[in-house]
Amino acid sequence: MEDNNDRIRIKIILGSVRNGRFGERPAGWINDELKNWNGVEAELLDLKDYPMPFFDSAMSPSMLGKKYPNETVQKWSNKIDEADAYVIVSPEYNHGYSSVLKNALDWLSPEWSRKPVGFVSYGSASGARAIEQLRQVAIELNMVPIRKSIHLNWEFIMKSWSNKDISNAELFAPVRKDMGPDHLADFVAELLWMAKTLRAAR
Numbered sequence: 001m002e003d004n005n006d007r008i009r010i011k012i013i014l015g016s017v018r019n020g021r022f023g024e025r026p027a028g029w030i031n032d033e034l035k036n037w038n039g040v041e042a043e044l045l046d047l048k049d050y051p052m053p054f055f056d057s058a059m060s061p062s063m064l065g066k067k068y069p070n071e072t073v074q075k076w077s078n079k080i081d082e083a084d085a086y087v088i089v090s091p092e093y094n095h096g097y098s099s100v101l102k103n104a105l106d107w108l109s110p111e112w113s114r115k116p117v118g119f120v121s122y123g124s125a126s127g128a129r130a131i132e133q134l135r136q137v138a139i140e141l142n143m144v145p146i147r148k149s150i151h152l153n154w155e156f157i158m159k160s161w162s163n164k165d166i167s168n169a170e171l172f173a174p175v176r177k178d179m180g181p182d183h184l185a186d187f188v189a190e191l192l193w194m195a196k197t198l199r200a201a202r
């Protein structure tokens, strides 16, 4: 029988706090999928629920021992620390990722370390350029970015605008059917392999 402690804890981070954001769609979809995934415990973290100040710490978070004077940052640290792996869902703004996401990444340090991260992005260039930048940030935080990522093109955004009632499962069905043999399953398999390997090593 599966022990709950053996389950891989994946935190899905929604990197847009914009009013009317599309990001809720892919983040909600990934969360629903992962909640039903064998061996996974998933939780969606919405940065709207963690309104942290702009990074202003006198000391580098790498030297703070996971103790922060700001209550919201401490709450964020505790959540991020629980994880074995992350899925970052990122928009693309002006050729990069969102400032709120960078702020949330910068506030912490050891919490991210030696854990894998997979990226989901969207936009007119499918968010690919934002993810290239995020990979560099992830490496500096000592995370392990996995090779596979999920890039959603503009058609997904248009379809959600023109059909507000469409379910996330229906909207993103092409990821599992038309992007090769179940692109989501390949993505999750890679993330879980890294998460299990790194958890054992940590």
Ligand SMILES: Cc1cc2nc3c(=O)[nH]c(=O)nc-3n(C[C@H](O)[C@H](O)[C@H](O)COP(=O)(O)O)c2cc1C
Residues within 6 Å of the ligand: 016, 017, 018, 020, 021, 022, 023, 024, 091, 092, 093, 094, 095, 096, 122, 123, 124, 125, 126, 127, 157
């Ligand atoms: C300020 C701004 C800048 C944008 N710049 C880009 C861009 O450089 N590349 C791109 O693919 N899409 C760009 N877009 C389109 C966004 O990808 C699209 O609006 C997406 O829905 C944003 O994510 P969100 O709705 O979750 O906030 C931009 C949108 C905004 C609001």
